[in-house]
Amino acid sequence: MADALEIIRASDADGFLPGPLGLRLDEEFLPLTALNAKPEVLDSLLPFGQMRQYGAAFLLRLWPGTIWSSGPLPAGSYRTADIGHGLTRFRLRGVEALHFLDHYTCADLFAPRIRQARCVRSRLGGYDVTLWWHNTRDVHAVVFRSAAQSFADHLRALALRHDPADPSTYPRPVTPGAPDRRG
Known part of the structure; x- marks a missing residue:
């Protein structure tokens, strides 16, 4: 093996x-796995320009004929390729x-x-x-x-x-002087 x-x-x-x-x-x-099929087939799985996440798995469709999938693959008639x-x-x-x-x-x-x-x-x-x-x-x-x-x-x-004090970076979710800004 x-x-x-x-x-x-x-x-x-x-x-x-x-x-x-x-x-x-x-x-x-x-x-990451790419699911490839005609746009009509993929439309039933996920609309174009959308993302769906459930737990650590997700589906991402930013291409007409391709969906990126991480996690278990949904059922359907498409070709798959490992692209990770x-x-x-x-x-x-x-x-x-x-x-x-x-x-x-x-x-x-x-x-x-x-x-x-x-x-x-x-x-x-x-x-x-x-x-x-x-x-x-x-x-x-x-x-x-x-x-x-x-x-x-x-x-x-x-x-x-x-x-962070540059006015072109506004609006901001937190003021620049906030005490704890760590992610």
Whole structure:
């Protein structure tokens, strides 16, 4: 019998980002399967542009003919492919996690449609990133594994230069002088 593959981390993201925001960035392994079928078939499973999470498992559909699935696969007639090895998931936590990302992504994460869907594909700096969240304090970001370390370094650099007193970062969920801002 073949030995199980050892999961090797793609970055050194493990702990608090520098700067005044108290954001924590961790890399987490994400077993991910792509479900591929015609859009009509996938529509019965999950509408386009939506995310559904139950416990640690979730379904994410940001492509017409593909759904990402983590956890048990739903019943249906589609093709599957394991894609977890090519992607890296980061978890950004803290009271200002989504506000921080909103300031640096191309998408308006607080637009009504995106806020309702709680998921989006966008660009953050020069990186293609897939984001989803249940609340603004706990955001998941997926990037290609080959870009994981430089993406983590980019977020560190953004956190260092991010000025919470800058009026362009308002509205904020917590005032900059709040006593405990750790995620």
